[in-house]
Amino acid sequence: MYRYDKYDQAIVDARVDEFRDQVARRLNNEISEEAFKPLRLMNGLYLQLHAYMLRVAIPYGTLDSRQLRMLAHIARRYDRGYGHFTTRQNIQYNWIKLAETPDLLADLASVEMHAFQTSGNCIRNISSDQFAAAAADEIADPRPYAELLRQWSTLHPEFSFLPRKFKIAVTGSAIDRAAIQLHDIGLQLVHGPDGEIGLKVLVGGGMGRTPMLAPVIREFLPVADYLSYMEAILRVYNRHGRRDNIYKARIKILVNDLGAAEFARQVEEEWAQLKPLGLDPPPSELARIAAHFQPPALGANAPVEIDLSNPDFANWVAVNTHPHKVPGHAIVTISLKAPGEIPGDASADQMDIIADLAQRYAQDEVRVTHAQNLVLPHVRRADLFDIWQVLVSAGLATANLDRASDIISCPGLDYCTLANARSIPIAQKLAVNLAPQEGDLGELKIKISGCINGCGHHHAGHIGILGVDRKGEENYQLLLGGSGAEDASLARILGPGFDENGIVNAVEKVIDRYKTLRADPQERFLDTYRRVGAEPFKEAVYG
Amino acid sequence: MPRLLTGNRLETGDVLWWSGSDWSLHLNDAVAVDDEGEALIARLGPQERINDLALIDVDATPDGWRPRTTRERVRAVGPSVRPDFALPSLPVESI
Ligand code: HEM
Ligand code: SF4
Numbered sequence: 001m002y003r004y005d006k007y008d009q010a011i012v013d014a015r016v017d018e019f020r021d022q023v024a025r026r027l028n029n030e031i032s033e034e035a036f037k038p039l040r041l042m043n044g045l046y047l048q049l050h051a052y053m054l055r056v057a058i059p060y061g062t063l064d065s066r067q068l069r070m071l072a073h074i075a076r077r078y079d080r081g082y083g084h085f086t087t088r089q090n091i092q093y094n095w096i097k098l099a100e101t102p103d104l105l106a107d108l109a110s111v112e113m114h115a116f117q118t119s120g121n122c123i124r125n126i127s128s129d130q131f132a133a134a135a136a137d138e139i140a141d142p143r144p145y146a147e148l149l150r151q152w153s154t155l156h157p158e159f160s161f162l163p164r165k166f167k168i169a170v171t172g173s174a175i176d177r178a179a180i181q182l183h184d185i186g187l188q189l190v191h192g193p194d195g196e197i198g199l200k201v202l203v204g205g206g207m208g209r210t211p212m213l214a215p216v217i218r219e220f221l222p223v224a225d226y227l228s229y230m231e232a233i234l235r236v237y238n239r240h241g242r243r244d245n246i247y248k249a250r251i252k253i254l255v256n257d258l259g260a261a262e263f264a265r266q267v268e269e270e271w272a273q274l275k276p277l278g279l280d281p282p283p284s285e286l287a288r289i290a291a292h293f294q295p296p297a298l299g300a301n302a303p304v305e306i307d308l309s310n311p312d313f314a315n316w317v318a319v320n321t322h323p324h325k326v327p328g329h330a331i332v333t334i335s336l337k338a339p340g341e342i343p344g345d346a347s348a349d350q351m352d353i354i355a356d357l358a359q360r361y362a363q364d365e366v367r368v369t370h371a372q373n374l375v376l377p378h379v380r381r382a383d384l385f386d387i388w389q390v391l392v393s394a395g396l397a398t399a400n401l402d403r404a405s406d407i408i409s410c411p412g413l414d415y416c417t418l419a420n421a422r423s424i425p426i427a428q429k430l431a432v433n434l435a436p437q438e439g440d441l442g443e444l445k446i447k448i449s450g451c452i453n454g455c456g457h458h459h460a461g462h463i464g465i466l467g468v469d470r471k472g473e474e475n476y477q478l479l480l481g482g483s484g485a486e487d488a489s490l491a492r493i494l495g496p497g498f499d500e501n502g503i504v505n506a507v508e509k510v511i512d513r514y515k516t517l518r519a520d521p522q523e524r525f526l527d528t529y530r531r532v533g534a535e536p537f538k539e540a541v542y543g
Numbered sequence: 544m545p546r547l548l549t550g551n552r553l554e555t556g557d558v559l560w561w562s563g564s565d566w567s568l569h570l571n572d573a574v575a576v577d578d579e580g581e582a583l584i585a586r587l588g589p590q591e592r593i594n595d596l597a598l599i600d601v602d603a604t605p606d607g608w609r610p611r612t613t614r615e616r617v618r619a620v621g622p623s624v625r626p627d628f629a630l631p632s633l634p635v636e637s638i
Binding site: 026027029032033047048049050051052080094096097098099342413414415419421422424425428472473474 | 551553554555556557558591592594595611612613614617618621622623624625628
């Protein structure tokens with residue numbers, strides 16, 4: 001894992017001191033709320049429906065046990081004993097007190113973490129593949145590239161006031177677990193003609209009001225020059241992005257208006273000017289960072305065969321573990337989606353238990369997934385049973401990864417000031433109702449947002465649900481056919497909306513229809529939908 | 544239609560209701576401010592101790608005030624999905 005050097009630490013510590021002073025002045029009425037609000041937002045502190053909410057950045061979703069224990073400590077000491085893991089691999093606390101925030105941030109800084117650039121029109125936390133360095137299918141660990149981007153984008157003065165927020169995802173694999181087509185910039189490590197490593201560059205994806213999939217603007221970018229190329233993209237955006245209209249300010253609108261080819265041409269032109277200026281760090285800097293991400297020393301002779309005679313354990317292994325690149329090892333996904341619970345929420349005690357497991361069994365690493373689960377990336381298969389038993393006793397052994405009850409849900413109207421409708425109760429009802437048959441349904445991704453901003457990725461759901469406001473009442477639209485993976489597509493609205501019970505019913509009708517339509521028991525809902533289209537589902541729901 | 548004055552406490556972010564002379568955490572301590580609302584905001588706003596001052600519409604019911612929108616009912620009680628944190632302003636099930 002990357003460790004802060006003295007510059008990283010100095011920046012973070014100085015920021016805590018600065019914010020402590022700003023908070024004190026606000027509490028003494030020396031500065032107005034109007035002046036203070038942008039300052040607290042720059043430190044991740046929002047005012048939500050019931051209290052302040054703090055969003056803490058988890059760079060590329062990677063934590064060690066020490067950091068996860070600190071997140072647990074913060075939940076206990078400053079919040080109400082829990083936190084919410086988000087689709088951007090961050091964590092949010094819902095009950096923060098302004099006066100205590102500087103102490104909280106100082107605690108975070110002590111484990112090399114912070115909350116800046118988790119709000120505002122800047123480059124946000126860089127997200128990545130939660131299976132990085134473990135996935136059998138990856139070209140290379142994407143996190144050194146993400147870390148260099150983190151350093152480059154942290155407090156970058158030119159990119160602190162972009163037309164709008166900016167989100168970057170990096171993956172090292174052709175199997176897309178990082179939703180790169182739905183980010184402002186998506187980067188994928190690829191091999192060049194001579195086997196050298198480079199990046200495929202996608203620009204202009206996003207969800208929200210105007211969802212779009214990002215087109216590729218460059219098939220192969222040598223890694224030596226990628227920072228100056230990023231700089232060129234951001235410059236073109238900074239110059240032409242629509243600052244006059246918040247709904248048109250994201251880079252996706254610019255790319256779409258110009259067309260991908262013209263946008264790419266402008267980037268290349270800008271890059272030609274920039275590249276000779278020496279903005280790219282020397283190769284030794286990327287090497288220095290990469291040295292922090294050395295693959296863990298995993299025994300090559302670890303046993304592959306394990307005792308699967310306990311059927312519950314065997315089911316969990318089948319559903320929630322993935323093959324590791326080193327034989328005899330596995331990647332474990334810990335579901336934070338026990339049916340009836342709040343998707344993505346973890347108690348401080350659960351965080352501590354997972355931190356202990358990471359330290360004991362998983363090379364001290366934990367990952368956060370964009371589907372709001374946690375991952376132990378490097379585990380010996382021979383240890384899986386012990387891990388599973390601990391998870392069972394902590395209520396964390398739900399075997400539902402990528403299944404109907406593994407629902408992504410934003411906080412919605414239970415917490416969020418921008419919401420039109422509650423998301424969590426819908427997720428809870430659907431999860432409870434669908435869990436009994438989810439084994440039969442196979443992969444099925446349901447994603448729920450409480451408003452058009454799309455924080456719950458509803459446009460990327462095989463089944464998406466969007467909360468809307470109908471004269472002060474909660475109403476829900478049903479969307480079908482989206483995907484945030486390598487086969488990305490945008491879900492489409494099926495028809496008129498429903499109330500809370502109506503939407504749950506409608507989803508159940510869609511699923512019943514799917515069961516009669518699928519070509520064989522292996523055909524996923526998404527594939528059936530793509531094969532037969534929306535009509536049969538419309539008929540099932542509205543017919 | 545009765546209107547109440549609400550906001551969030553600067554120090555904590557807590558949802559507060561104007562009770563005539565002070566602020567309360569409990570919806571049922573609120574007094575209807577009706578036409579005086581704007582004047583109260585003009586007076587209390589510049590003190591800079593309460594954020595996001597707003598007037599909201601409620602109905603008077605035998606059990607007390609009932610905000611008209613789901614959003615304000617959730618604000619008054621707490622997240623509907625955490626009944627363990629609910630304030631006694633309204634029954635959580637009735638949000
Ligand atoms: C304080 C609470 C939140 C606020 C105020 C907020 C605000 C927003 C807004 C305004 C947008 C739309 C941006 C645009 O279209 O230009 C958005 C998008 C998004 N947010 Fe949030 N959000 C909140 C919580 C969350 C949470 C909890 C998550 C993760 C579960 C999240 C993840 C995302 C994602 C993935 C998108 C869509 C991607 C994109 O196009 O940017 N946000 N958010
Ligand atoms: S989608 Fe809307 S309701 Fe949900 S967290 Fe984002 S802004 Fe809030």
